[in-house]
Amino acid sequence: MNRSFFARNPSVLVFIAVLALFTLAVTVTSEAVGSGALSTSFIKTLGKTLCLCLVAIAMDLIWGFAGILSLGHMAFFGLGGYMIGMWLMYARTEMIVTASMANAEIPPTDQEIVDAIGTQIFGVVGSSDFPPIWAFADSLTLQLAMVVLVPGLLALVFGWLAFRSRVTGVYLSILTQAMTLALALYLFQNDSGLRGNNGLSGLQNLPGADAIPQADISLWFFWASALALALGYLLAAWITSGKFGSVIRGIRDDEARVRFLGYSVEGYKLFVFTLTAVIAAIAGALYYPQAGIINPAEIAPIASIYLAVWVAIGGRGRLYGAVIGAAFVSLLSTWFTSGQAPSIPLGFYTIDWVDWWQVLLGISFVLVTLFAPKGIGGLVDIFTGRIPPKRHGADLGPDSGSLQEQEAEQ
């Protein structure tokens, strides 16, 4: 049992190696330092995809390992984006305002600068005063701390309330979905202090980096996203490989039994819930500067459902499955919805994928749930020879014990 962490988890090394190779390949074909075969916008898409993979890992931790189907993790993702977006928007507006005020003969007072920034930022919602939640927006350090603290605290409070009253299973799923809906509806209001449905925009322009071409910036963000993904993967693999991982898998398979063994089930769940919320928030904080805009529609319940779809298609209960699912489905989705996929003429009707992709996604999702509960990641088992023995009856699913249907009845 004294073998090293990597020896026990060979998939981690493989994953890191693949990720490193991929990053290298993208770098040498980028416009900024390499041949320029990949356009800047495609590198942004790849960078965003890596962030989505990171949040998928968080989702896999909470759903695939701890058995809690959270339909609210994209809310934490979005909150992370909002927190970093506040600083980006404030700092950039401050630079623009200061530059324009510097021409005046009388130098502006600090209050005048703040007022002018407020007018710039909140003009669209008919206001000019900074709401209290913007109190730290002028400091990058504090706002970066908020990226972690705000979603973390929200997850902590919500999780504590939900777990202590023993809300489990589908009830918890619906509750998390309600939380997401409540947050999205709240942010849609103009007086929420985050510019209502306009959201925060212009986030792709880093303050003070106007001279640096977007090609460079996009590559930096791509590297940062790759690094975050690698670290997130390591952290998740480390958590799930040890004793802690055994306990949360135990909770997934039979919560009551773990509780009877003396473990604080609620504590474990709360820890995983909060940790994954923080990971999701960090992924969001990296995602939205690449996307350039964030608005409350990004937090709508459907986003979290898609997250679950990715993880399910990729294969939950294994970290690389989540990554494969998120990358595969989101890239495919981009390909189909951007109109690049060729239409299929049927003679009497032409299938235009922009309209029909969602139908295809919905149906294939049903098919995966029915026929391939292990997802794409299950294919790996065929190569590694880890074919399970033939057992009786259908799979009961990861939250109803490890026995198969007919075994459970015996």
Add this chain to the structure above:
Amino acid sequence: MTRILPAALAVLMLCVSAVLAQDAPSSPIQALLQEHRALLEKSSRKTIQPAIDALRDSGLPEAQDVLEKWQAKELWQRKDDKLFFFAEKIDSKTYALADIATGEAVGEIPKKGLNQLKPNSGVRSMIGAALVQFQLMADDPAKRIEALDAIQRDPAPEHLTALQGAIGNDPDAAIRARKERLVRLLTISYGSDEADRIAAIESFKGDLGVDARAALNPLLATSRKAAASLPDGINLARRLSPGSEELSEAEAYDLLVSSDLAPARISAADKRAALQENIVEGRVGRVPLAQLDSEAARETAYRALAEAGIVPASIGEAEIAGAIDAHVFFDQYAEASPALTSAAATTLATINSSVGVNQVLDLTLDALSLASIYFLAAIGLAITFGVMGVINMAHGEFIMMGAYTGYVVQQVIPDYTVSILVALPLAFAVTFAAGVAMERLVIRWLYNRPLETLLATFGISIALQQLAKNIFGTQARPLTSPAWLDGALVLNDVVSISYIRIAIFVLALIFLGVFLFIMRRTRLGLEVRAVTQNPRMAASMGINPDRINMLTFGLGSGIAGIAGVAIGLYAKVTSELGSDYIVQSFMTVVVGGVGNIWGTLLGATMIGFLQKGIEWLNPSNTLAAQTYMIIFIIIFIQFRPRGIIALKGRAAGD
């Protein structure tokens, strides 16, 4: 010959009428007009009133007719003898005259021989006011009501006497009551005797009418004033102390400035502009420009400028406080009589409290109707989720399918009543079939895996929603309700509820009844309860669980379809119709308690009342209301994790 004859006749008639005209005025009304001839000819708004009054008060039956013709510029005066006639144009040069008293034709006359009375708009409106009294006493009740409406729309002091004269013996009790009420309302505003006015005001205690409030509120209009000391002889509403919630210090000082009792404050922007104008060699008031980046430095520079007399002196906090201390601030009634204002205030207070009671009633009705909508949306879910334990995320899409079915039926059958009657069973059939198909193809493989049922049904929901978008487009489709559902049941000026909401409420009650009947009184209900409690035991009793599950799921889905038609009538039909309700529907079932229809009813009622209550507290923001409602539900679940009505014992399943 044929041409000569009429001409000759005309000449003859002229002669005859000329002869008649030389007599004394032929009728009392003509005499009256002749009496006021000078005023009528002058036709000035300032002087005409006695003539109009005389006509109005004459008691002559023809007076109304004369006034109307006069107002319509059809009253003419013959130049020869100054007599007045009604004239009607025959051709551009000839007019037919008619007697003003009898209306009989008098003859034809060339236009040259006539003068038209041309009342200007001012005079015409005065004639109109005089005519009101005649209209108020008209034989036709519709005309009387029309006149009352006109007065109510645009009340004027002269209407009061007209009305008072017209109440008398109106045969229609309802119209008489309305007249009396209007007299009281006009007395409040225009009565000449204070005691009468107070009596009129007090007669409206607790009245719900908007008109009563509209008449009383102007009496209580106040204006905010500031003065060195409290003046005597004014009708004081209240004294205000600066710095209180009603009057902040800044507002108090602004009031002083606008009353010319204190010099205007110089705003930061004005100061900055003044500094900007007085830059001398890179300095303002001996302060270098570079140092002017704080308010304190700017103040110093400005004071230096003020001392030099270049700019008006800056007003500091101390000056402002001193000025405020030296004055009193108060609200003064525009109405001079304290007795009137206090009577109006007490009456308005009683009105407000009874309006409040009725608003609560109105809110209750609103909340009930919202609750019935939630209940309708959730009742299908109460079957599939509550009884069977299947999470169907595509439930919202079944609601949408029902609404679109209604829309399609309306395209085929143009009669709205018939089309709704056809749409209800058809929507049930369509969604029943969809539900059965879904149960057969997907759900039955996942009975042991609730989380995956949730995800698979969500896949179906995504696909169905996009499919609806592809077929019907993204814009909202109308589902028009039949004409007999238009309009609202108005109880009084505060409480009203639209018929469509009543219909939805009734529909919800019917569904409750149907559900209870099926579950408790039919073979199907018995088998459903047996299968949900213990499928294997039920199977060994000869029940086919597969068939029962299929039928139950179809039933729940079918009810969702009917709910879709009802909701479509009330909201617009879009592909997102279902997803708007799905979270609330699940909340309703979960809050109420899974597996119990009464729980669902209670849950819907609670959520409906809660949402309306929060909206009432913060009416401008329905989004916030939804947010707070969801937060409340999350907290509520802390205390009753199994809902309001929790199943106990064996029925609870675990």
